[in-house]
Amino acid sequence: xxxxxxxxxxxxxxxxxxxxxxxxxxxxxxxxxxxxxxxxxxxxxxxxxxxxxxxxxxxxxxxxxxxxxxxxxxxxxxxxxxxxxxxxxxxxxxxxxxxxxxxxxxxxxxxxxxxxxxxxxxxxxxxxxxxxxxxxxxxxxxxxxxxxxxxxxxxxxxxxxxxxxxxxxxxxxxxxxxxxxxxxxxxxxxxxxxxxxxxxxxxxxxxxxxxxxxxxxxxxxxxxxxxxxxxxxxxxxxxxxx
Numbered sequence: 315x316x317x318x319x320x321x322x323x324x325x326x327x328x329x330x331x332x333x334x335x336x337x338x339x340x341x342x343x344x345x346x347x348x349x350x351x352x353x354x355x356x357x358x359x360x361x362x363x364x365x366x367x368x369x370x371x372x373x374x375x376x377x378x379x380x381x382x383x384x385x386x387x388x389x390x391x392x393x394x395x396x397x398x399x400x401x402x403x404x405x406x407x408x409x410x411x412x413x414x415x416x417x418x419x420x421x422x423x424x425x426x427x428x429x430x431x432x433x434x435x436x437x438x439x440x441x442x443x444x445x446x447x448x449x450x451x452x453x454x455x456x457x458x459x460x461x462x463x464x465x466x467x468x469x470x471x472x473x474x475x476x477x478x479x480x481x482x483x484x485x486x487x488x489x490x491x492x493x494x495x496x497x498x499x500x501x502x503x504x505x506x507x508x509x510x511x512x513x514x515x516x517x518x519x520x521x522x523x524x525x526x527x528x529x530x531x532x533x534x535x536x537x538x539x540x541x542x543x544x545x546x547x548x549x550x551x552x553x554x555x556x
Contacts, residue, residue, distance in 0.1 A: 416454030471550035
């Protein structure tokens, strides 16, 4: 197995529903309300599976790709240090996982079911909300990668070091750290808001292209439209990116 320098975020899924830790509950497509139910971001690193409950102020409105269209609540975790302390958060060391099972059935949202033992056996599940025909990977595809990470057999794509956030390239790379693809205008807006700067579209695109050349992000060309950029995963061909 190729090694990574430290704990590295390998994949994220935003707008995930979790109903807490304990007895496993079967979640149907209707997502019936529950007092334990929370929404947030599921994060996979080379060492842990982390669920970070989202702040209700962090919402994205979706009219398509979800059953009926709705908003999702997520946690903006570009870095593990960004995760706020919250009793609903779940931290699972990969070595403690007993089983990881993916479910994907017609008429139901994909989900990931986890059993682990960190002194006592626990169960939980994560239900995916962002769905659609354009998705190449779903939460139901995570178990095989989790198993290889646990066994130490997962191969990684070597990636160059991230540029410093004092540079425009470093700031763009941090904005893209959630593995979600964005167009140049969205990237420009998010960098300006986060770092209180004013940018020109040309310099944003030039910095994006430099990151593409370095192998840190990848570009998707859309005929007749602006390109999209997203972070390259160290999982390589096993990427869990949507």
